[in-house]
Amino acid sequence: MEELRNGERAVLKELERIIEYEFTDKKLLFTALCHTSYANEMNQINRAIESNERLEFLGDAVIELLVCETLYKEFPESSEGEMSQVKSAVASEETLSEIAKKIRLGHFLFLGKGEEKTGGRTRNSILADTLEAIAAALYLDGGFQTVKNVLKKYLDNYILDYISGKKIFDYKTKLQELTQELFKCLPKYKTVENQRGFTSQVIINGTVYGIGQGISKKEAEKIAAEKAVKLILNSREV
Amino acid sequence: MEELRNGERAVLKELERIIEYEFTDKKLLFTALCHTSYANEMNQINRAIESNERLEFLGDAVIELLVCETLYKEFPESSEGEMSQVKSAVASEETLSEIAKKIRLGHFLFLGKGEEKTGGRTRNSILADTLEAIAAALYLDGGFQTVKNVLKKYLDNYILDYISGKKIFDYKTKLQELTQELFKCLPKYKTVENQRGFTSQVIINGTVYGIGQGISKKEAEKIAAEKAVKLILNSREV
Incomplete structure (x- = not known):
C-alpha cells in the first residue's frame, strides 16, 4: 500500500x-x-x-x-x-x-x-x-x-x-413489539408437523417473514421468529 | 472439584x-x-x-x-x-x-x-x-x-x-453423492420465488430434507442442500 x-x-x-x-x-x-x-x-x-x-x-x-x-x-x-x-x-x-x-x-x-x-x-x-x-x-x-x-x-x-436479563433476547416477544410498531398488527404462526419435527411459518399481513424447523412446535416458532426479527431489522437499515 | x-x-x-x-x-x-x-x-x-x-x-x-x-x-x-x-x-x-x-x-x-x-x-x-x-x-x-x-x-x-480445492465444500455435489449412496436416487429441488427472494426445498424420495432462503435461485438451493447434508450426516451418527 x-x-x-x-x-x-x-x-x-x-x-x-x-x-x-x-x-x-x-x-x-x-x-x-x-x-x-x-x-x-x-x-x-x-x-x-x-x-x-x-x-x-x-x-x-x-x-x-x-x-x-x-x-x-x-x-x-x-x-x-x-x-x-x-x-x-x-x-x-x-x-x-x-x-x-x-x-x-x-x-x-x-x-x-x-x-x-x-x-x-x-x-x-x-x-x-x-x-x-x-x-x-x-x-x-x-x-x-x-x-x-x-x-x-x-x-x-x-x-x-x-x-442478568435486563436486555431481552426472546425473539417471539421482540417480533411482537416490532410488528405492532411497524405493521400495527400481531404476527401469526402456522406450524405443521412433518418428518423432521415441526416447521413453522411466521406470517405478518399475509406475508411469510420467517420459516423455522425444530424438534418441538415451540422451537420451530422461536427459530421462525428469530429469522423474521433479523429480516425486519436488516431491511430497515438498507 | x-x-x-x-x-x-x-x-x-x-x-x-x-x-x-x-x-x-x-x-x-x-x-x-x-x-x-x-x-x-x-x-x-x-x-x-x-x-x-x-x-x-x-x-x-x-x-x-x-x-x-x-x-x-x-x-x-x-x-x-x-x-x-x-x-x-x-x-x-x-x-x-x-x-x-x-x-x-x-x-x-x-x-x-x-x-x-x-x-x-x-x-x-x-x-x-x-x-x-x-x-x-x-x-x-x-x-x-x-x-x-x-x-x-x-x-x-x-x-x-x-x-487449494482438493477437498470439496460444494454442498449440492456432496448431497448428490450422499443421496446416491444412501437412497439410490438424486435429490430434487423445488424452488419458488416470493417476497423474500427465493425459497428452495430439497426433496429426496418424496421427503423434504432441507429448506433454503436466498436472494437468488442458486443461493436458495445451495442453502437447502447444505441443510440436507447436515441433517443426513447427523442422523447417520445418532
Missing part, C-alpha cells in the same frame, strides 16, 4: 485518542477504516488500497473469543446454553453498531462518494463491520491483551445486561 | 504425551475429557464433577480464531468469501472429529455407561466437541500460543486442502 496522506493520518490520530491506543502500524488502522466503496474509488484512480473486508472476517472471531472468554471466566454459573444465547446477542450487528457509535466510528470511516450520499456513515451494518475490523487491527498490532484493554469495557456492559 | 483418581491421572498422562504438552492444571484437562454422561453418573454417587460442555463452548471460539488467523496471515490473496467458506469447513464436526481421531481422543474420553454401550467413544459429534474442549483447556492453561503449538499443524492440513 502507498503512503498515507496527511489528512488520513490526522483522522487516525483522533480515533487513537478516543480508543486510548496508539498503533505501531498505522496502515492497519487505516485499512480497518476503509470501506469497500472507498477502496474501489481509490483503485479507480490507481491508488492501491485494501478494503477492511478481510480484517472484518478476522475481527469477528476476535470479538467472539473475547465475549466467550468473559462469559466462561466471569460467569461460572452460566450454562453452555445461556452463554451461547448471550454470545449471539452481544456479537450481533445491533450491539456492535451501538458500541461503534460510542467511539464515534462513523466519523472516522473512509467511504466512497456513493455510500456517503446514501447514509453509509450511520448504517448499522457498516458500523458493526468496521468495529470488527478495528478489533482485528488491534489484535494484529498489539495482541489479544490490547483488544481486551480497548474493547472489553464496552462489551462487558452488554454481557452483564443480557446475563 | 475433588481430587483426581490414580486411574484418571494415568489417562491424562498418556494423552499429554501424544499432544506433547504437559498441563499445569491437570483438572482442566480432566474436565475437557468428561462427557456429560460421565459427569451425571459421578454426580449420582456424590462426586462433584463438571462436564466439558462449558469448555466446549469456549473452545469453539478458540479454534475459530486459530483458523481465521491462519487464513488471514498465510493466505493474503484469499477473499473474505473464500476464507469464510474454508473456516466453516475446517471448524466443522467432520474435520474436528477427524483430528480428534488422529490424537486418539476417543480412547481418553470419560463416558457414562449408557453412552459407552451405544458407541459414544467413536461418535463424531462427541469427538468434535471434546476436541473443542481440549482447545479451551490448552488456552486457559497455556494461552493462545499453546493452542497453536498443539493444534495448528493438524488444522493447517485441512486449511490447505480446502483452499
Whole structure:
C-alpha cells in the first residue's frame, strides 16, 4: 500500500485518542477504516488500497473469543446454553453498531462518494463491520491483551445486561413489539408437523417473514421468529 | 472439584504425551475429557464433577480464531468469501472429529455407561466437541500460543486442502453423492420465488430434507442442500 496522506493520518490520530491506543502500524488502522466503496474509488484512480473486508472476517472471531472468554471466566454459573444465547446477542450487528457509535466510528470511516450520499456513515451494518475490523487491527498490532484493554469495557456492559436479563433476547416477544410498531398488527404462526419435527411459518399481513424447523412446535416458532426479527431489522437499515 | 483418581491421572498422562504438552492444571484437562454422561453418573454417587460442555463452548471460539488467523496471515490473496467458506469447513464436526481421531481422543474420553454401550467413544459429534474442549483447556492453561503449538499443524492440513480445492465444500455435489449412496436416487429441488427472494426445498424420495432462503435461485438451493447434508450426516451418527 502507498503512503498515507496527511489528512488520513490526522483522522487516525483522533480515533487513537478516543480508543486510548496508539498503533505501531498505522496502515492497519487505516485499512480497518476503509470501506469497500472507498477502496474501489481509490483503485479507480490507481491508488492501491485494501478494503477492511478481510480484517472484518478476522475481527469477528476476535470479538467472539473475547465475549466467550468473559462469559466462561466471569460467569461460572452460566450454562453452555445461556452463554451461547448471550454470545449471539452481544456479537450481533445491533450491539456492535451501538458500541461503534460510542467511539464515534462513523466519523472516522473512509467511504466512497456513493455510500456517503446514501447514509453509509450511520448504517448499522457498516458500523458493526468496521468495529470488527478495528478489533482485528488491534489484535494484529498489539495482541489479544490490547483488544481486551480497548474493547472489553464496552462489551462487558452488554454481557452483564443480557446475563442478568435486563436486555431481552426472546425473539417471539421482540417480533411482537416490532410488528405492532411497524405493521400495527400481531404476527401469526402456522406450524405443521412433518418428518423432521415441526416447521413453522411466521406470517405478518399475509406475508411469510420467517420459516423455522425444530424438534418441538415451540422451537420451530422461536427459530421462525428469530429469522423474521433479523429480516425486519436488516431491511430497515438498507 | 475433588481430587483426581490414580486411574484418571494415568489417562491424562498418556494423552499429554501424544499432544506433547504437559498441563499445569491437570483438572482442566480432566474436565475437557468428561462427557456429560460421565459427569451425571459421578454426580449420582456424590462426586462433584463438571462436564466439558462449558469448555466446549469456549473452545469453539478458540479454534475459530486459530483458523481465521491462519487464513488471514498465510493466505493474503484469499477473499473474505473464500476464507469464510474454508473456516466453516475446517471448524466443522467432520474435520474436528477427524483430528480428534488422529490424537486418539476417543480412547481418553470419560463416558457414562449408557453412552459407552451405544458407541459414544467413536461418535463424531462427541469427538468434535471434546476436541473443542481440549482447545479451551490448552488456552486457559497455556494461552493462545499453546493452542497453536498443539493444534495448528493438524488444522493447517485441512486449511490447505480446502483452499487449494482438493477437498470439496460444494454442498449440492456432496448431497448428490450422499443421496446416491444412501437412497439410490438424486435429490430434487423445488424452488419458488416470493417476497423474500427465493425459497428452495430439497426433496429426496418424496421427503423434504432441507429448506433454503436466498436472494437468488442458486443461493436458495445451495442453502437447502447444505441443510440436507447436515441433517443426513447427523442422523447417520445418532
